[in-house]
Amino acid sequence: MTDIIDGNSVAERIRNDFGASIDALKDEGVTPGLATVLMSDDPASETYVSMKQRDCEEVGIDGIHVEIDPDAPAEELYETIEELNDDPEVHGMLVQMPVPDHVDSRQVIRAIDPAKDVDGFHPENVGMLVAGHPRFKPCTPHGVQKLLESADVDPEGKDVVIVGRSNIVGKPLANLLVQKADGGNATVTVCHSRTDDLAAKTKSADVVVAACGVPELIDGSMISEGATVIDVGVNRVDADTEKGYELVGDVAFDSAKERASAITPVPGGVGPMTRAMLLYNTVKAAGQQNE
Numbered sequence: 322m323t324d325i326i327d328g329n330s331v332a333e334r335i336r337n338d339f340g341a342s343i344d345a346l347k348d349e350g351v352t353p354g355l356a357t358v359l360m361s362d363d364p365a366s367e368t369y370v371s372m373k374q375r376d377c378e379e380v381g382i383d384g385i386h387v388e389i390d391p392d393a394p395a396e397e398l399y400e401t402i403e404e405l406n407d408d409p410e411v412h413g414m415l416v417q418m419p420v421p422d423h424v425d426s427r428q429v430i431r432a433i434d435p436a437k438d439v440d441g442f443h444p445e446n447v448g449m450l451v452a453g454h455p456r457f458k459p460c461t462p463h464g465v466q467k468l469l470e471s472a473d474v475d476p477e478g479k480d481v482v483i484v485g486r487s488n489i490v491g492k493p494l495a496n497l498l499v500q501k502a503d504g505g506n507a508t509v510t511v512c513h514s515r516t517d518d519l520a521a522k523t524k525s526a527d528v529v530v531a532a533c534g535v536p537e538l539i540d541g542s543m544i545s546e547g548a549t550v551i552d553v554g555v556n557r558v559d560a561d562t563e564k565g566y567e568l569v570g571d572v573a574f575d576s577a578k579e580r581a582s583a584i585t586p587v588p589g590g591v592g593p594m595t596r597a598m599l600l601y602n603t604v605k606a607a608g609q610q611n612e
């Protein structure tokens with residue numbers, strides 16, 4: 322029987338675990354605060370940000386939300402980031418990506434105080450991650466690590482193939498899994514759109530992580546019997562539903578399920594974990610700033 326890894330229940334467990342840390346901070350007069358900044362009218366981004374704010378409310382984190390007109394000059398965004406950097410009630414901050422074309426995303430990330438960069442995207446935090454002592458583990462890669470742990474899949478010594486080399490998922494996940502640390506010690510291959518014979522690579526893997534943003538790219542024929550499959554993809558594809566679309570992953574779930582020993586669904590797999598780890602990082606940031 323294939324184990325369908327339930328991201329919602331793992332996320333709930335994690336949220337309960339750090340609930341005690343939130344209570345302890347509140348006893349010391351500190352309520353963790355997370356600021357989200359949205360400079361986009363993309364409906365998917367709007368949904369992600371509102372879910373993050375709802376999560377904050379549910380666990381007792383102060384959520385602060387700032388919206389900036391996508392046509393506004395970039396300076397408006399930088400001024401907002403500076404204000405949030407200086408606000409002692411804001412412990413964590415994220416600018417939802419992507420930002421409009423006239424805004425330089427790398428400059429945006431560098432403008433965020435690294436101590437508040439709960440995404441873990443700032444070059445200082447990327448450096449700390451690569452060096453093996455992350456200040457904040459980036460949320461989606463950390464969530465993937467936690468899902469593997471929940472499925473009793475220890476990456477140590479295993480061949481892990483990551484399909485996708487983004488700064489948000491593929492690259493940081495490769496760094497986490499290769500580290501000499503619990504939840505690491507894997508042999509990691511990072512594949513991408515220029516990889517020759519992708520199927521040969523994925524078929525050789527004990528663990529396949531799909532994070533390339535191509536709907537259902539990885540099907541059952543590309544997975545070895547008994548592999549663990551983690552699907553990070555969230556793709557809106559046209560469908561005859563009320564909303565006019567449905568969400569599918571980067572994995573063709575039905576055929577992959579036939580061969581995998583454990584697999585995450587979309588939705589309800591990695592997504593809730595990303596959000597839980599963002600809250601985790603916010604609580605961690607508040608603790609660090611209260612030391």
Ligand code: GUN
Pocket residue numbers: 415416417418419440460461489
């Ligand atoms: N856009 C898509 N994923 C993310 C994320 O993890 N953080 C931010 N800030 N923007 C995103």
